[in-house]
Amino acid sequence: MNSISKNERKNNERTMCSLKEIEKRKIVEHNDLITSVAKMDKVPLKIFELAVSCIDTDNPPKNNTIYLSKAELFAFFKVDDSNKHHRFKEAIAKMQEQAFFEIREEKDKGFKFRRILPIPEVAWTDYDDKVMIRFDQAIMPYLIDLKQSFTQYALSDLVELNSKYSIILYKWLSMNYNQYEHYNFKGGRRAEQVEAYRNPSITVKELRTITDTVNEHKHFPHFENRVLKRGIEEINAHTSFNVTYEKVKKGRSIDSIVFHITKKPVARNDFYKLEEQDPIYLQDKANKEQAEELLAGKALKSKYTKLLLDNMLLSPYEMTDTSLMAGLQAHVYPLYDELKELRGLNGVKDHLSYVRAKQEAYSKRNITKYLKKAIEQYLPTVKRQDIENE
Template identity: 75%
Template sequence: YVEWTDYHDEVKIEFHREIMPYLINLKKNFTQHALSDIAELNSKYSIILYRWLSMNYSQYEHYSTKGGRRAEQVESYRNPSISIKELRNMTDTVNDYERFQSLETWILKKPIEEINAHTHFNVTYDKIKAGRSIDSIVFHIEKKRTADDNSYKLDDQAYIEDKKQKEETEKDLVFEAMKSKYTQFLLENMLLSPYEMTDTALMAGLQAHVYPLYDELKDLRGLNGVKDHLSYVASKQEDYSKRNIAKYLKKAIEQYLPTVKRQDLS
């Protein structure tokens, strides 16, 4: 849904709840990078290559735990291949570094040295020939282990299962939050935006910690009581609250519920 009027410059775009799980999945699994990693990279080619490698490795992690791909397909995400032509197009070097030796130095060797030194990845590569020429590159991506990883992941399979269970729980919470009438009330009162609905941690937090309290209020005052409460919260909302809207909403309802219960007792 798009709303625009020619007398101002604002455009309102609203996503239907049925499409939100796809947007969440895209955001969560395939397009995120560690900003701390990118901040350490100086070469534009290092950044371009890191983003591409990160996208592939994210798919490897996703399908390793979720399934949905054959084993060889999953491994291809950890060992992605790219033709020299595609590599030149991706790095905008179609007309630069005509000799492969120069291309390799500036587009492969130096960027990978930077990536290995400053990011969470260790990357190597193999050159694949077609005849006498180099036709493509196959990368091999490994994720570095931290001290925390070694202490926590004593059993990789147990770690994978635990991670999968947590992801499934979060997914269930997000799905329930998307369907909840309380989410609609928050949108109507501009306490939540369609963009914020793509934040899986936020939506799961609302469903787990805030919406049960709204259920308590609904039992005491009905749905109109919840609507009135949220209308009041919206009118009193301070700027800082948008930084952690779930915490703000939880605090507001926790402060309000005792008042309602005391009124009902009297």
């Protein structure tokens, strides 16, 4: 009995999702889920997004189950009043009674529609800080089988979004802007096609569908004020995007909306510990940041970065992460150099093709560790083969 309890405790510790590093957490979803209809309110939608950010696609959660801390869950929603537990129970009840995704998948002659209840089970106790969340099996392919057509965005961008519409718009805009960054760096699209991703257009009919407002705010000025203006204001105020839009008429009616997306410069972090004001600490920190920037700059110019992009093992979004790129340059690319010496550049290409084909979904949370482990396991085999050939 005690051994079972220990095993369960260890499993819970492994799958417990911490919000302490919220700035580093990412959400990855299939584009079919991004363009689906979320039949739920803001709070259930944010609970779902928070739970998705806990999934490690390299090691999918056992029984589709993750664990959250109550304290950190309330912190994510900025809830600190005495009624927070009651409000949490209400949100969970509402999510399980009403919330579902209506997913549209393109088929030969049109669309195939699926209705999926994303989180059928949430469990907690009144004496423990842990909240168990279990995903439905039907939703998992949209969260872990991400070979192509997926979108990645920062969990921190969702924290301050207080409207269901702003969350949905932000995800749709991220889907388009990610493609702009991808093709702008990699090529493979005409200039006007690339620009179309940064300035995406959507019909009002389709926008009403994905925001679940087909039967709401039927008068366009009401729709614009409640959905468009309020959503874009929140996105501009609280996310990494600056967005404007223009209305396109067809006859006397507004037929479609064209969005214009730009990325904000990386903001300076003003929150630091008092001891970090020490001149020696600041100098060490500056040296470290300078070294990271130099390594990241080299990585951006490296032929290996392009190979990772070609094999969808790296996204343009991840290329904006200085620490990640510096890690690749410092810990992974030297090993690729070793392989190149042994097998040539084509040998590196073959290795990355194999890595992508072998692993259906890799970890979006620590790609450096994942790629380093893959090449470290492969290099001894190559060296052993060369010795045997000699």
